[in-house]
Amino acid sequence: MSFKTLLSYEQIIDGYYKAVLSLSQYHSPSKKQLLGSDHTKAARKTPSEHLLQLASEKRLPEKAPLIVLSCRNVLSNFRCIAFLKNYTPKPISVIEEGDPCQSKRPYHIFGQKKGKLCIETWNPSINSYENYDWFISGVPVLWDQEDQQTLYKKIITEAADHSHVWVLPRGNHPSATDESRKLWQDIQNVFQKHVLDHRDSAYDAMSFVIEKHSMTRETKYLHNILGLDDQNNICQLVEADKLENLGKKIKKKNVKRALCVDNSGSITIQFYKKGFPGDFCQLLAAPNHRPFGTSYIIVVLSDAEFKNL
16 A cells, blocks of 8 residues: 545535536446446546537537536446436436336435426436436435434435445455455345335345344545535535535535435546636546546536635
């Protein structure tokens, strides 16, 4: 181990007039193989390739300053769905999940409705996706006044990478063992079996397998959290801690609901001061950063001015 890092980043985007969702493709890909040793580039694009695609689709204003926010669990993991009006026929997920419209439990979404950003639940049996301009789903880390147990129940039934919740190294992690990889896969099998079931059923099944083992909650994984404050400003927190603790921290910014949208080497924040095409400033990326991703939110700023929090 040559060096150690302690990454932490917070920002409030309060001067924007538009947020655009970019997807690397408009149909369901295969899910990311989280036990693999290599990170796939299939069905993924770099941020600049995403921006080039948006420009070709006439969805990106010229010369406007931009902030690029990664949300790369979308279309990579179970229950990380996306909908983009006029581009996806309906909400889509990874192929292995099946049809999100058949889910018996709601998704927790960050999206745009009638031009206004929102964080809410989308319940396929109740709400029409056609009411939205776009949305993605994530793992709730803060949800109104819900207590920690209720939030935990949602986290373990929405977080499809169990290493984000428990100390459970997998893939090419230096601490991964055959035993930890097998346990991860055992939990994943249960998660996949109940991926569209009612929350109570999924939680009971997950709890049954988890309680057979001595599990420790993960506190050192880097997470990317997005929320909206009471003025509908975008609040972002990138830090390593237990997911619920990050929810408590972002709550101090007058945020009532917040989602985890990606993690670790997937996290990217870029600032294009003079718009795209043009030079950008990398505001945050981890040492294990991987440039190819499935999904980004592009925030079009009112101007290029900023100040410290």
